[in-house]
Amino acid sequence: MFKAKPFIMLILMAVFLVTTTAVAAAGKPLAGVKVVVDAGHGGWDPGAVGVNGLTEKQINLQVAKALRNCLVEYGGAQVVMTRTDDSYVSLAARVQKANAAWADRFVSVHHNGSLNPAHNGTSVYSAKNGSAASHDLRDKVQKRLLQMTGLRDLGANTANYYVLRNTRMPAVLTEASFITNPTEEAKLRDPGYLWRQAYYIYLGLVDHMGY
Numbered sequence: 001m002f003k004a005k006p007f008i009m010l011i012l013m014a015v016f017l018v019t020t021t022a023v024a025a026a027g028k029p030l031a032g033v034k035v036v037v038d039a040g041h042g043g044w045d046p047g048a049v050g051v052n053g054l055t056e057k058q059i060n061l062q063v064a065k066a067l068r069n070c071l072v073e074y075g076g077a078q079v080v081m082t083r084t085d086d087s088y089v090s091l092a093a094r095v096q097k098a099n100a101a102w103a104d105r106f107v108s109v110h111h112n113g114s115l116n117p118a119h120n121g122t123s124v125y126s127a128k129n130g131s132a133a134s135h136d137l138r139d140k141v142q143k144r145l146l147q148m149t150g151l152r153d154l155g156a157n158t159a160n161y162y163v164l165r166n167t168r169m170p171a172v173l174t175e176a177s178f179i180t181n182p183t184e185e186a187k188l189r190d191p192g193y194l195w196r197q198a199y200y201i202y203l204g205l206v207d208h209m210g211y
């Protein structure tokens with residue numbers, strides 16, 4: 001015999017779950033916003049390398065994954081990652097993915113390198129020909145990252161980077177610190193430090209979205 005009551009209860013529960021999930025996301029600061037999170041380098045391309053062997057590609061990925069989690073869990077945002085493992089993804093493929101996703105914002109996570117091991121500092125970039133929104137996002141992420149790193153302010157700058165120039169949505173590229181500074185390299189080995197970096201980039205995005 002068909003048991004109508006449990007069946008109806010199941011439907012009601014499903015409706016309840018769907019509505020409460022939607023309401024929960026709607027109450028979050030980045031609900032309805034699609035963000036591409038781009039972990040710089042990967043695969044055969046390590047990016048900058050610390051004197052003690054830490055690679056930029058690996059910490060970029062850790063920050064990118066933590067950023068994805070912050071954006072989804074705290075922000076209620078939709079996130080598209082350009083890579084989730086140690087694979088090589090060309091710059092063109094990253095841009096193509098972002099443009100095809102019709103994302104609202106693009107955040108590329110990098111760390112800086114210098115031949116001078118004493119050099120350290122925080123900077124964030126937007127494209128030279130970027131929109132006002134991209135410059136605003138850059139300024140707000142830079143402000144938040146500085147609060148977290150406490151490093152020298154190397155400025156919110158413009159650059160002609162491929163991923164900034166060719167993405168159709170407001171885009172920024174973060175360089176929270178220098179992996180080539182041995183003191184900084186040691187800090188960057190701490191997952192908690194990387195998580196905080198991600199969280200402050202997230203806060204910058206939230207500050208910006210009221211723009």
Ligand SMILES: [Zn+2]
Nearest residue numbers: 040047110111
């Ligand atoms: Zn890089």
